[in-house]
Amino acid sequence: MENTSKLNEWISDLEWMLKANRIIAVGECGLDNSGRKWDEEKQINFLEKQVVIAVKRDLPLVIHYRGDERTAEMCLNTLARLLPKHFKLNRHCFNGDEVIYRKWKCHFQTENSAFHLSS
Numbered sequence: 249m250e251n252t253s254k255l256n257e258w259i260s261d262l263e264w265m266l267k268a269n270r271i272i273a274v275g276e277c278g279l280d281n282s283g284r285k286w287d288e289e290k291q292i293n294f295l296e297k298q299v300v301i302a303v304k305r306d307l308p309l310v311i312h313y314r315g316d317e318r319t320a321e322m323c324l325n326t327l328a329r330l331l332p333k334h335f336k337l338n339r340h341c342f343n344g345d346e347v348i349y350r351k352w353k354c355h356f357q358t359e360n361s362a363f364h365l366s367s
């Protein structure tokens with residue numbers, strides 16, 4: 249219950265901040281199971297809400313994920329389920345392999361998505 253109310257508070261804060269005229273993107277958002285305690289359900293729930301807001305406002309998404317291949321799959325599946333193929337994405341801090349890269353490129357149109365590499 250406490251987690252749900254905190255999540256709703258964060259989403260309300262995000263929507264309030266996005267009312268400013270100079271906002272050009274929503275992010276970073278995504279999934280991260282590196283290091284810290286990983287609450288998969290909570291992170292996916294929050295990502296879904298951020299995606300809905302970005303689509304509603306037609307703002308590009310800056311996507312972050314860090315973790316194993318399963319995390320990458322969950323992130324991609326969530327985005328593929330909720331975003332139109334033409335939606336603008338910045339795949340920030342990408343450190344996946346070629347297979348993962350091709351899966352992302354298969355789901356989203358090349359001209360509207362950017363990949364920034366990380367080591």
Ligand SMILES: [Zn+2]
Pocket residue numbers: 276312313340341
């Ligand atoms: Zn990041």
